[in-house]
Amino acid sequence: MIEFQHVFxxxxxxxxxxxDINFRIEPGEFVFVSGPSGAGKSTLLKLIxxxxxxSRGAILVNGHRSDRMxxxxxxxxxxxxxxxxxxxxxxxxxxxxxxxxxxxxxxxxAPAQAQSRARAALEKVGLSGKEDLNPIEMSGGEQQRxxxxxxxxxxxxxxxxxxxxxxxxDDSARRIMDVFRDFNRVGVTTLIASHDLALMASxxxxxxxxxxxxxxxxxxxx
Ligand SMILES: Nc1ncnc2c1ncn2[C@@H]1O[C@H](COP(=O)(O)OP(=O)(O)OP(=O)(O)O)[C@@H](O)[C@H]1O
Numbered sequence: 001m002i003e004f005q006h007v008f009x010x011x012x013x014x015x016x017x018x019x020d021i022n023f024r025i026e027p028g029e030f031v032f033v034s035g036p037s038g039a040g041k042s043t044l045l046k047l048i049x050x051x052x053x054x055s056r057g058a059i060l061v062n063g064h065r066s067d068r069m070x071x072x073x074x075x076x077x078x079x080x081x082x083x084x085x086x087x088x089x090x091x092x093x094x095x096x097x098x099x100x101x102x103x104x105x106x107x108x109x110a111p112a113q114a115q116s117r118a119r120a121a122l123e124k125v126g127l128s129g130k131e132d133l134n135p136i137e138m139s140g141g142e143q144q145r146x147x148x149x150x151x152x153x154x155x156x157x158x159x160x161x162x163x164x165x166x167x168x169x170d171d172s173a174r175r176i177m178d179v180f181r182d183f184n185r186v187g188v189t190t191l192i193a194s195h196d197l198a199l200m201a202s203x204x205x206x207x208x209x210x211x212x213x214x215x216x217x218x219x220x221x222x
Contacts, residue, residue, distance in 0.1 A: 001027055002048055002158065002189070007057035009043055016213070017043050021057070023208065023217050025191070027157065030184045032204030033193040039210040041193040042086065045160045048191065049083040050074070062157065075106065082151030084161035088143055090135040090150075097122065097131040100149045107154070121149040125179050141172030148179055158189045165196060177203050 002025040009018040017040040025031055033041045046052040047059060050066050059067045066077055090099050100118040109117065122128060125145040135143050144164055151159060159180065165173035173196070181203055184190040194200050200207070209216040 001025065001060070001062055002191075003058075003060040004047075005058040005060070007047065007054045007059060009040070009047060009052070010055050016055075018047075018210070018215070019213060021215050023215075025189060025206075027189055028184070028187050029189055029206060030181070030204045031189075031191045031206045031208060032200040033191060033208050033210070034195070034197065034200065035210035037195075039212075041210060042162050044208075044210065045083075045162050045191065045193055048158075049081050049160055050077045051083070078103075079107075079154045080156055081158045081160060082148075082154070082156035084144075084147050084151050084159070084164055086162045086166070088147035090143060090146060092134060092136050095132050095134060096127065096138070096146050096149075099135065099146060100153050103150060103154050117153055118149075121153040122146075124152065124182075125149045126175070139172070141168050141175060144168065144172075144176050145179060148176070152183065152188075156188070158191070159183055160191045162193045163195070164192060165194060165199060173199060 004021045004023050007018060007021040008016055010016045033044060035041050043052065047054055054067050058065060061077060062080055069077060097118050100121050101114055104114040104117060119131065122131060125148050127142065127145055127149060130138065135146060138146065165176050168176065177199060180190050180192060192200065207218045
């Protein structure tokens with residue numbers, strides 16, 4: 001569950017990028033965040049992922065106030081939400097599986113368990129057999145899938161992705177979207193920001209559109 005209550009966001013003393021945003025996303029929804037460049041889509045996802053604080057208002061994730069979470073509760077938020085940013089931030093001096101193992105380092109899992117979780121995450125995104133490749137040796141679509149594997153290895157209940165299909169050809173973009181759809185089918189709440197209206201229309205049932213400071217929430221929610 002994700003809930004925004006009268007959320008405002010500006011950077012520094014700048015204008016409000018988001019003003020008085022209110023919505024609630026139920027577990028298991030698939031939501032598409034759309035809007036022109038610079039409208040605030042990435043900002044919205046960063047607020048949900050706890051990567052940016054709101055300037056005003058309340059943000060609840062699974063019933064917890066994420067904007068007021070004490071430092072000791074932050075790991076809870078990190079595990080609850082898998083975040084895939086526009087720049088995938090992979091480490092190019094490590095293998096694919098080492099990239100996926102990173103988020104598990106703080107969980108205290110035994111090394112053998114961590115390995116098997118990481119392998120399972122790579123399998124889910126169709127990268128079995130590529131564990132030992134360096135990300136640099138992978139295609140753009142494979143790197144996106146690797147970033148998804150790293151985001152899901154902690155078994156989050158919410159996945160948020162910023163333009164995950166940008167710069168991919170149609171086939172690779174569909175393959176990425178199918179990965180998200182499969183997670184969504186097993187109950188993972190999924191939010192994707194994208195410019196690609198046609199692609200999103202065939203996956204998402206609910207669209208949040210941000211345009212010229214206005215917020216439109218079109219719910220065809222399940
Ligand atoms: N860290 C920051 N500091 C100052 N301004 C920022 C920061 N991040 C974003 N902005 C500004 O906030 C506005 C919204 O940016 P945001 O990245 O959320 O838009 P977007 O809809 O995701 O755009 P795009 O589709 O181009 O990625 C822009 O005017 C941007 O310049």
